[in-house]
Amino acid sequence: MWTPPASSTAPLPLLAQAPAARVQTSPKAATGPAPTPAHRMPAQPANTIERVAAVSAWTIQAPRLLYPQADPSQAPLALGAGWLVVAEAFAPDDPLAEGAERLLHAMLHALQLHRHPRVGLCSVSAGAEPGAQAADAAMAEHVAAFAPAVVLVMGRSAMQAALGRREPLGKLRGETLALAGVPVVVTFDARFLLRNAASKSVAWADLCRARALAGRSSANAPVP
Template sequence: MSDPTRFDLDDRQRAMLAEMGVRVWWPPTAHESVQAEPVQTPAMTQAPSVPRPQRPAASATSSEQKATAATPSGVASKPLPEGVSNMDWDSLQAAVKACQSCALSAARQTPVWGAAAAQADWMVVGDLPLPEDDQQGLPFTGPEGVLLDNMLKAVGVRRQGLPPAQGQAPWVEAYLTCAVKCRPPAGRNPEATELAVCAGYLSRQVALAQPKVILAMGRFAIQSLLGSTEPMGKLRGTVHDFQGVPVVVTYHPTNLLRTPADKAKAWADLVLALKVAQA
């Protein structure tokens, strides 16, 4: 009897994991020697069982109310536009581009809205726009974007809007965005009030995208979605909840590039997210 929790890897997924820098063990194929010794690594080749979603202590419906908090002193600000919770994609994008509700609007180059605007099975939420993101107005560009693309491809997922290769079955698509829409000056950490402003926009993006799973990458994405400042180690491996959507937390690609040893943990998180999306 086959193991229902097993995640078998095809040649494409093995190649993508190699691009991630993650080595995993798999049983020998018909072309491989049965006597071959398995590679011993900390990476997982079995999907963990899907835990019951854990709801955050604070209600996600309060995002717009939080966004009315005062911005740092001396900075002119405006409240979020009325009706954010009822906006369509076009109206929401226009609101983000014109937003002046916190101090970050004064220093940004281009608000990082998201990659495409449509429903998707996966939603990937990062922390802050990277320098390249700030220039292009797109999330997860540069080396971090390359790593993320390889991570997603390893589980049959890719960012929204890319045409399938000729003769290739359609991929599961992921809607990509950032918790903070404007890059803070010099990449500093966002203030709590700045996170609260963008939480109103993020909440509406989730409602419009209607994902089956949200992958929260990094502590500010986690804080925006779950209202939690717990260490990553206490939040990983558990399915959380945001507006009724399962949330799996993992490391941001920037951290994975800085600490490659954590890629094996990120692989386990991806497999958990895949199990949730397929449930």
């Protein structure tokens, strides 16, 4: 399940450990030009999106576009107006990072998201006190600014940061959730799925639900 396309000889680097926290001046900047995703991101020009917002224990990276070269006219209608994926950043020394990035890459491709130019990624990382207050207010600002059709929250850490919830992830799967008025779907992250392959079918059901919500949101959008 979720095999990368034949043309892909290496994983598309997606998540990197967030840099030291700096206050983001305006979440609207998240909709502007974004750097090419990079695992363990190298230094970027000043005009690219690398600013982060930190609230208590969580650092949240502003959304960066994953597939800015995609042709908008070729984006499948079922994917809606855009997606925002929220996932925990990979630590540089994480032995599962490479495999997890390959799997996440394959999951997004299975949804055809690589054909959509408005797929943003928010990576989150925990500070020194993981039990402290979550950064859900900051995340809501990013969602409002990016205006996706659906938010896909992957993993318990991302769930805590994005939603401020402390329940087991399994209890929130399938629930009706929203951030800034945008539907939210919670599912397992790629690192968990590497160790629990039996849960891939369950995660795929979550991804299909997110796609259905995105398409429904697009169909209900007012005609300009």
